[in-house]
Amino acid sequence: MSYPVAQKPTLAQALRLHPGDVAAFVGGGGKSTAMFRLARELSASMRVLATTTTRIFAVQISQSPAHVTADPARPPANLTAQLDTALRRHGQVLLTGPVDPAQGKAFGVPPEQVDQLAASGQFDVILVEADGSRMRPFKAPAQHEPVIPATTTLVVPVAGLDVLGQPLNAQTVHRPQRVARLAGLPLDAPITAGVVATVLAHPDGGLKNVPPSARVAALLNKAETEARQSAGQTIAAQLLARPRIESVVLGRVRHAAAPVVERRERAAVVLLAAGGSSRFGAPKQLATWGGVTLVERAADVALASQADGVTVVLGAHAAACRAALGRRPVQIVVNTNWAQGQSTSLRAGLEHLPAGTGSAIFLPVDMPGITPDVLNALITCHRQTLAPLVWPEFEGQRGNPVLFDRDLFGQLAQISGDTGGRALFKKYARQAGRVAANSAEILHDVDRPEDFYKMTDV
Template identity: 45%
Template sequence: MGDLAHAMAISGGGVISLVGAGGKTTLMFCLARELAASGASVLATTTTKVRVPGADDARQIIISSDVEDVLNRVQGAGVGGGVLFAVAREISSQGKLSGFQPSVIDSIAASGAFQWIVAEADGAAQRPVKAPAPHEPVIPESSGWVIGILGIDVIGKPLNESNVFRPERFASITGLSMENPISAASLAKVLAHPEGILKGCPKEAAAVAFLNKADTSEVVSNGRKVVAFLREMKCSLLRRILIGKLLPDPEIHEYHNI
């Protein structure tokens, strides 16, 4: 198993759902490729919308809105190396692909066609951090792991539409006023709050946070401050928190149990 899976304490097989902002799609394909490199059968998919995968991201793309058709095709394609990618339909006007209802992913998981399913289960309009609306995130009930990601480099930037997806929700959850600098404490709050990034995490799933875009020692230090606040808050929702980066290549600087 590779560095990401090891750091996230992921093993055995199952559904991994990715929520939050600041690198979900990149994490999905990085993690899927890593799992596939170990010899496992891997499906990457989404319950929201996602960009069209590149040639290095997936060996095959299946697009079908018919559940039985999807099950038949993924069961036939699950054998062999590499990552398979499946979605319900193409949105050509946006250059994106639209995913499945969570129940479809639950059915694919129950079929046993894949050892791993990695699902992007949230949207954030390319912002580094978000707070979910009432209908978000869209997490399959079969998820064994839920990874909440955010861009830790947002610390110090103002709370507004440019930096936060649904900033009014972020303000409500964290108590931070609009246009005030985003702090480590506010990021800890949006991770720990039941209406925050990990909202709707299934009770049996392991919740992990990934503080992404830690490109400098200063940003890594800010990540440690988030960890310290979560421990002060005695956060029971999270099992582990990672500090690292995904680009140009995945690198986990450190991880902490909460």
């Protein structure tokens, strides 16, 4: 069971939007709704520009409190002044090309103009609708699509989960022939989770025209029901098998209070097994528990969890520990500075995490009572709350292991000595996620021989 955090996560948190980002939305099933929602969320503390490089329906303009039309005939200073006025009043502004009343649409602005605005420093965040879908929940791009500015730092491929089970045709999908080609599916066949995942992850689908340095976070929208959420989790697992995709957000962006169901991304376990065992009197990592050494047991627990990768930090007795681990599929890092405190092992583990890792659980080797269920509960809580820290509790006492969101990796790397992450526990206590543990094992570590014998007796 997870205790509720103080606030529901926002869509901006789920997509990890930060000052300096230019986010481009492609696909179908909620691009405009997501863009306007993000503008509202972010404008409380940032200067936000929403714009389009394609076209949007004129009726959607009213979703922004301020609208400016880009006119090539006007001096650039005039446009800058208009945008500044809107930002001072509202914190956000929508920029489009001229509105065509006959079509009921507003034209987009050239992607080069978005790049110029990004370089101007006038805005903290720029949100770009870079694709069209004719109000369909799913699509594949044509040759000229999507129109993503070169300065884009985040691309968000969007799909509406209401397309699942629908026939692949023009009534449900924009450009169904292209979807059929990418997915290897005949027209009018039912659209499955696998079809959605295949198209979103395809270089000619959801990943088309993505700038090389841009992050990719998919948004699976309209996840209102348990069935859609389950299907979304299946899609997310397939998408995250592609290294190019960093995260997948299951959302319901029209929901006023809770637009985010969960965010799926790669979670790692860092097994801390570098200590010298001075109080134990022998290599603690190699003490036998249930027929295996503690380092083997901890590695097996991590590998049996939902974590996407396991990094083992060794130090003292590294050669013997490496031999004990054998051919287990873990990454081994040797911390030659282990005697300077646990912080050096934290740093060594962080430095060797795979790119795109969203969170890391730091598991001490000397807690043999920890089970995969404990690790899975931390991961699930983090997915649903986006809390910066998640820890287990038993009868009100905080235990181990602790999950750290990647936004804290930089601060964690600055810690020195043998304090671990305790300074961050206090700093982020109000925002931390907490998981109720079923036993006191999360509180017990093996420090001295008597601890070990007491636990083995139990």
